[in-house]
Amino acid sequence: MQSRLLRILIILAGVMGADGIILAAASAHQGDAARLAPASSMLLFHAAAVLAVAALAERGIIHARIGIASAFGFVLAAALFAGDLTLR
Numbered sequence: 480m481q482s483r484l485l486r487i488l489i490i491l492a493g494v495m496g497a498d499g500i501i502l503a504a505a506s507a508h509q510g511d512a513a514r515l516a517p518a519s520s521m522l523l524f525h526a527a528a529v530l531a532v533a534a535l536a537e538r539g540i541i542h543a544r545i546g547i548a549s550a551f552g553f554v555l556a557a558a559l560f561a562g563d564l565t566l567r
Contacts, residue, residue, distance in 0.1 A: 481544075488533045491554050496522070498561075499519045499521075503515075503519035503520075503523075517564045518560070518564040519561075521560045521561050525560075528550075532549050532553065
């Protein structure tokens, strides 16, 4: 069960990273989309944090439940922060 959750988190981190890259490209190539740059940074930072916590949990450096809970917290925080920054 825990390995399945870690795989889901890794997939979510990949999607978050791809979204961050898309937002960064949109903010660089459109003049009116400058507000997307902070959202892209948030997504990229949180995607890296999810991957780091998932790797630590998978290797047993931190407890798996703590790692899964904190990684899902990073996913939730990224969604809230990026949504808030995009809508401003």
